[in-house]
Amino acid sequence: MKILYAIAVLALASSSAQAWQVVERCTFSKFYGRTCTTSYLEDPPRNEAQDREDEKARRASIEKWEAFCKPQRTYDREGVVRLVYAKKGCEFGRSE
Numbered sequence: 001m002k003i004l005y006a007i008a009v010l011a012l013a014s015s016s017a018q019a020w021q022v023v024e025r026c027t028f029s030k031f032y033g034r035t036c037t038t039s040y041l042e043d044p045p046r047n048e049a050q051d052r053e054d055e056k057a058r059r060a061s062i063e064k065w066e067a068f069c070k071p072q073r074t075y076d077r078e079g080v081v082r083l084v085y086a087k088k089g090c091e092f093g094r095s096e
Contacts, residue, residue, distance in 0.1 A: 003071075003073075003083070021040070021041040021043070022038060022039075022040055022041075023038070023039050023040070023041055024036055024037070024038045024039075025037050025039075061095070064095050065090070065093070065095040068086075068087060068090070068094075068095050068096065069085045069086055069087055069090035069094075069095070070085065070086040070087075071083045071084070071085055071090070072084045072085075072086075
């Protein structure tokens with residue numbers, strides 16, 4: 001379970017922390033050449049209630065997967081941690 005949380009934290013930490021988007025539009029004219037305009041689009045405001053519901057659904061999905069797959073830690077000859085699952089296909093996200 002801790003491994004799944006660690007993976008989720010790493011995925012969130014690696015995503016972009018940008019609060020806006022840069023959009024560049026270019027047009028070409030035989031008289032004026034290439035003309036580009038740059039604009040910045042702000043992200044829409046976050047809906048906290050929706051974020052809480054999404055987090056609750058994500059946790060339920062992880063718990064369902066863990067109950068179905070029952071992941072177990074093992075160590076190979078080099079000492080690398082490997083996960084062994086109770087059902088086939090769990091390494092690909094199968095939860096049913």
